[in-house]
């Protein structure tokens with residue numbers, strides 16, 4: 001059962017445009033967030049309307065329901081009150097009154113920094129590991145069961161280990177990001193390596209290329225699309241996890257900020273934070289999609 | 299055998315295949331694909347392998363390419379035993395197998411660098427790759443990626459890549475099989491010219507009778523599998539350069555063609571197995 005994870009048969013044709021994706025739920029979220037690609041033709045106003053109006057309608061509907069539901073509420077802010085609070089919040093995003101009271105801009109940047117560090121380390125370890133697992137059967141057999149066992153563990157279960165080892169909240173949060181974002185990269189890279197078309201490997205064999213040339217000229221370019229899918233899933237997961245991790249560890253960060261505002265009973269700020277977290281996640285996703293498109297050789 | 303006893307008796311001999319057999323282990327037990335293959339190819343000779351689909355032509359070519367190792371028998375390339383793949387045999391694959399992320403030039407360079415980078419500088423390597431692309435008439439597309447050129451052009455670049463290594467032998471597995479008839483005819487004519495100018499030794503797989511007769515010095519006709527072997531070898535003594543249009547009415551050409559067809563469709567007609 002565990003081995004089945006990475007033992008993809010060689011003869012399965014690689015889906016050129018949709019690399020295999022192991023985390024169905026995350027994918028569902030990410031595809032929903034992906035905008036339909038806009039074809040570049042002579043300007044098509046009706047097409048534009050058809051694409052722009054429904055999303056706007058959706059947002060309007062959400063705000064309408066929200067406004068109706070909060071009409072008589074005292075504890076839950078109305079859309080208008082939330083908007084006012086957001087304007088005030090974003091008019092000075094980078095103030096700093098000591099470690100526990102900083103602008104929302106700082107909080108976002110601190111969270112992004114943790115995600116960047118944890119995710120960067122995970123890429124540094126995970127992508128080469130994926131290559132090794134994909135290329136050498138021995139390592140595949142050795143590590144696949146471990147990965148299968150560890151992958152489903154909730155990232156937050158790793159937090160205490162981080163706190164124990166690093167004795168400090170910040171590295172523990174980075175460690176949690178590291179461990180949760182490493183699996184998609186390992187797995188997608190390994191699957192990508194296993195799906196390198198036999199033809200290309202035959203070229204490598206008849207030319208008797210060195211292992212280095214095989215890695216740089218054949219494996220890397222052909223695995224790139226799979227790898228970038230892994231990277232995209234990783235960043236998505238990392239951004240999901242950082243909020244939860246920061247709620248537990250404290251410090252400066254968007255997750256901690258949400259928790260702090262909850263303690264202040266400032267619900268408007270919590271709602272704003274939800275939108276901000278969503279928007280940042282979306283931006284991360286889009287920028288990585290743009291990178292992926294650049295590296296797609298098809 | 300004889301070879302080892304009298305090693306210098308034939309210096310023109312490029313490839314020797316002696317008693318080669320190939321057995322594939324499968325889920326339903328061992329599958330004998332080839333048995334008792336004996337063949338010699340002389341320097342500068344053009345040999346085609348013809349036979350019904352599934353008889354083992356690709357298997358034999360892959361053995362010579364070193365992509366698979368024979369279950370029995372030995373193969374010698376210029377009197378040295380073949381132990382694996384190597385750049386002394388240029389392989390042209392049916393589906394071109396150009397790397398899609400490299401330009402045509404870089405695809406050829408990859409092969410050139412492998413063989414000559416120890417002795418030659420960057421400029422010379424580039425020169426070689428450009429010369430090879432020029433030979434196949436692809437100078438106009440050196441910077442293009444494989445997906446930007448037609449199937450026939452890809453196959454030309456594939457041939458350029460194989461030839462640029464200056465291999466002892468050119469191995470081609472149905473190189474024109476996926477092309478339309480007109481493109482195929484043009485590439486066949488060009489291949490004949492290239493072989494004439496380079497003096498290449500070629501072993502080519504085909505299932506096209508006309509292609510075999512047009513190009514070959516000898517046609518190796520294979521029996522049907524399983525346990526396929528060489529049924530007959532037909533020497534084609536048509537003068538070169540061969541011109542397609544003139545040959546169509548040439549009595550010898552018609553006779554050679556008839557002999558191949560007779561072998562394939564009368565004596566070894568293919569029985570389609572129910573799928």
Ligand SMILES: Nc1ncnc2c1ncn2[C@@H]1O[C@H](COP(=O)(O)OP(=O)(O)O)[C@@H](O)[C@H]1O
Nearest residue numbers: 322324331350351352353354355356357358523
């Ligand atoms: N790797 C393999 N494992 C098992 N059987 C194989 C393998 N490669 C080829 N065969 C079998 O050997 C026979 C010859 O195949 P092949 O050489 O591809 O035929 P051809 O090129 O003449 O059409 C076929 O029956 C094929 O199924």
Ligand SMILES: [Mg+2]
Nearest residue numbers: 355356357471
């Ligand atoms: Mg074949």
